[in-house]
Amino acid sequence: MNFKVIKSNIVFEGKVFSVKVDDIQYNGSGNLATRQVAVHPGGAVVLPLKSNGKIIFVKQFRYPHNEFVVELPAGKLDKGEDPEKCAVRELKEETGYSPEKVVKLGKIYTTPGFCNETLHIYLAENLTEGEHAREEGEEDMELIEMTLQEAEEKIRNGEIVDAKTISGLMMFKLYNQD
Template sequence: MTQSSYQNVIHTWKRISLVEEDLLLPNGQPITHTTIAHPGAAVILPITDNGDIVFINQYRPSLKKWLLELPAGTLEDNEPIEQCASRELEEETGYSAETLYPLGQVTPLAGFCDEIQYLFVAKKLSKTARYLCDDDEIIEVIHLPLAQVEQMIINGEITDAKSIACLSKAKLCGYI
């Protein structure tokens, strides 16, 4: 177990912070470690009644390019995980889901970030109003058959790790 004796918030943006702290590792080694503190996120795999997967094609300013990915978003303060998944699904795709199946969680960047991503499958979708909340969100909604999605992963056209992890988990659990 690690112990922290010093913590300094270097920078905060939206709900994410860059934190430096002195830690004592389990082997007794003292270190100063910098972590991106993140409240967590929900990743949603929306499946239409005909079996298509609802993806978003989102412009990512950090990469300066478009990224094909599943809808996802950061937890608000004290927001239940399922509520975050429902909210983000509707905001980004214009769909609500009658049923959300939890798939567990992944830790995408454990070397320098404490984010946990909670994975969901969304079924029995209904069209609603789509509303984007963030100024930096430019999103196109795209429906793709599973076979095409798998080929796009193989070909390197889908590279988003959270999307590939959620699809893999859903397939292993028998949802797709």
């Protein structure tokens, strides 16, 4: 690091994220600067693969964009929660499916320029169907099944725009090449 933190303050604490403002000083020049960071607990993303080769997606309304978005099931980590447990929990809550096998595909930093969120991405296989337990606001969630090739076409034509989903699909594709 070429700087030191002079002062750090949480200026906003929300349900999903907080905002931290740091005053920093560069080592070489001594110049001062301010950094604003969205502090997020992280989350887990799960790519549920059915035995027929189809992937289960959810289509849900996303308030910031005021539209429905097709994405892989995902959710925020509870304090101290293991990311794999979060992935399994979110899969069950959003789709009703439970996996027999879970494999970590990797992790991503969603927006490293201003946010510390890390998303852990998992493959879930040998699925058992069950009842979902969606949270308030997720009642209109719809399940969509498609192959990897169909998903890639939806990325090409702009129907899948969610970054964690595109990343998860790429990680899955690379995992399958090994």
